[in-house]
Amino acid sequence: ARREALSIVVLGASGDLARKKTLPALFSLYYHDLLPSDFYVVGYARSNMTSEAFRNTIKSSLTCRVIEGPECARKMEHFLSRCFYVSGTYHETTAFRTLDEFLVNEFEKERWNRGVPTNRLYYLAIPSNVFAEACRGIAHAHTKPPESTKGWMRVVLEKPFGRDLDTFQTLHQELQLYISEEQTFRIDHYLGKELVQNVLALRFANYFLEPLWNNQHIQSIQVTFKENFGVEGRAGYFDQYGIIRDIMQNHLLQMVALFTMEQPASLNAEDIRDEKVKVLRSLETLRATDFVIGQYMGYREEDGVRPGSKTPTFAACRMNIRNRRWDGVPILVKAGKHLDERLAEVRVTFRSVPGSIFSLANTLPNNELVVRVQPDEAIYLRIVSKSPGLTSRLEEARLTLFYRTAWEEAHDIPDAYERLILDVIYGDKSLFIRSDELKVAWEKFTPALHELEQSDRYRPVPYVAGSRGPAEADYLAARYGCVWASDL
Numbered sequence: 001a002r003r004e005a006l007s008i009v010v011l012g013a014s015g016d017l018a019r020k021k022t023l024p025a026l027f028s029l030y031y032h033d034l035l036p037s038d039f040y041v042v043g044y045a046r047s048n049m050t051s052e053a054f055r056n057t058i059k060s061s062l063t064c065r066v067i068e069g070p071e072c073a074r075k076m077e078h079f080l081s082r083c084f085y086v087s088g089t090y091h092e093t094t095a096f097r098t099l100d101e102f103l104v105n106e107f108e109k110e111r112w113n114r115g116v117p118t119n120r121l122y123y124l125a126i127p128s129n130v131f132a133e134a135c136r137g138i139a140h141a142h143t144k145p146p147e148s149t150k151g152w153m154r155v156v157l158e159k160p161f162g163r164d165l166d167t168f169q170t171l172h173q174e175l176q177l178y179i180s181e182e183q184t185f186r187i188d189h190y191l192g193k194e195l196v197q198n199v200l201a202l203r204f205a206n207y208f209l210e211p212l213w214n215n216q217h218i219q220s221i222q223v224t225f226k227e228n229f230g231v232e233g234r235a236g237y238f239d240q241y242g243i244i245r246d247i248m249q250n251h252l253l254q255m256v257a258l259f260t261m262e263q264p265a266s267l268n269a270e271d272i273r274d275e276k277v278k279v280l281r282s283l284e285t286l287r288a289t290d291f292v293i294g295q296y297m298g299y300r301e302e303d304g305v306r307p308g309s310k311t312p313t314f315a316a317c318r319m320n321i322r323n324r325r326w327d328g329v330p331i332l333v334k335a336g337k338h339l340d341e342r343l344a345e346v347r348v349t350f351r352s353v354p355g356s357i358f359s360l361a362n363t364l365p366n367n368e369l370v371v372r373v374q375p376d377e378a379i380y381l382r383i384v385s386k387s388p389g390l391t392s393r394l395e396e397a398r399l400t401l402f403y404r405t406a407w408e409e410a411h412d413i414p415d416a417y418e419r420l421i422l423d424v425i426y427g428d429k430s431l432f433i434r435s436d437e438l439k440v441a442w443e444k445f446t447p448a449l450h451e452l453e454q455s456d457r458y459r460p461v462p463y464v465a466g467s468r469g470p471a472e473a474d475y476l477a478a479r480y481g482c483v484w485a486s487d488l
């Protein structure tokens with residue numbers, strides 16, 4: 001491969017996302033020898049700090065996951081020695097000039113002189129209200145390298161991308177002035193999770209599911225996201241957005257799309273995203289009446305929450321995909337904070353056996369395929385089986401694929417951000433959200449969000465922190481003949 005240098009600029013380097021996710025993921029990639037050998041990391045944020053102080057602040061968040069020891073410590077020191085810090089604001093082009101000059105003078109110019117192309121990855125770990133000005137700064141301050149040593153420039157962004165269709169479009173148009181769609185990598189970190197990545201393989205590399213994968217054979221699909229903790233110091237952000245925008249419109253909708261889309265023409269990023277957009281367009285636009293919303297008791301007392309806030313910390317809804325394959329199959333989606341457990345899974349329930357000769361069959365569960373994204377990654381099929389011995393009793397049994405016991409590697413499943421950053425470096429967009437995909441996601445959610453927020457008819461139902469959430473969600477499921485399930 002051509003020798004190329006890579007500068008990784010982390011904007012918002014002193015913030016939560018950078019400290020908890022971006023920088024640890026970068027170190028882990030380095031630890032596993034997956035970063036290009038000639039790389040350096042430049043943290044950029046408003047606080048004044050020396051590079052030395054920056055290294056000290058990030059050091060405590062880096063880990064070697066499985067193998068701590070002298071090798072880990074040595075690699076950590078080496079990684080840190082390649083980390084630098086520049087301070088500056090997000091709205092001043094002069095500040096971005098300082099950053100640009102630092103990159104050029106400290107690293108790039110010398111490489112250009114040796115004929116080595118230099119690439120730049122900007123990771124925007126900053127609030128979305130400064131995305132546009134940061135991109136303007138990046139674009140305006142950019143010093144062009146000589147044509148012969150020109151590399152790529154890519155920008156990584158993460159939700160919230162607006163708060164409804166209009167604000168998304170305004171933000172998108174503004175960003176387009178400075179960075180092209182080709183340079184834009186929109187993260188939805190659920191797509192980087194091991195089990196979510198496996199959905200396409202499970203569906204399209206196996207024979208047995210496809211013939212059953214439609215409304216003739218599937219009774220319902222449940223997508224569940226539960227956390228057993230609250231907003232944890234992020235109330236300022238969360239209270240502005242709420243659980244529907246925080247989790248459903250992105251992470252859970254992406255999972256719905258992967259489970260319901262048609263087979264893409266190839267594994268090429270555009271083909272995959274074409275199919276996701278297509279199925280999302282067939283989704284019936286959601287209305288407030290499709291939802292149950294809740295708020296955990298004590299939420300309003302959290303620091304950063306507005307008094308009397310109506311922001312939901314729990315939501316459940318029913319979706320319908322109006323196409324030949326899915327119409328009529330209830331897709332029940334639920335997300336909540338401060339519930340009884342931490343769980344993310346998708347559960348596909350098949351219909352009951354017609355004309356069953358087993359009298360007990362009615363009381364036994366229908367077949368179910370469960371993809372448990374976390375914790376304790378697993379794929380399993382719930383089946384009915386005769387219990388062993390001189391009996392004819394039937395019982396529920398499971399065909400299971402528990403990652404932890406099935407694969408040695410499962411002890412070291414990379415964090416979603418590692419996979420995603422690696423893909424940015426390779427320029428592979430299959431796990432990133434295309435702008436038309438985001439637009440259709442907002443189109444489907446905006447009417448319901450506006451109704452829920454603008455009418456006094458809809459108020460979140462209070463629920464006890466640590467509980468299963470509002471009982472109204474159970475009634476919602478019951479309307480479609482379903483029960484929310486969990487096997488943890």
Ligand code: BG6
Pocket residue numbers: 189227246247344
């Ligand atoms: C983020 C949300 O996107 O995902 C958080 O903003 C949430 O509110 C988090 O806690 C959950 O991610 P994970 O990977 O811990 O399931």
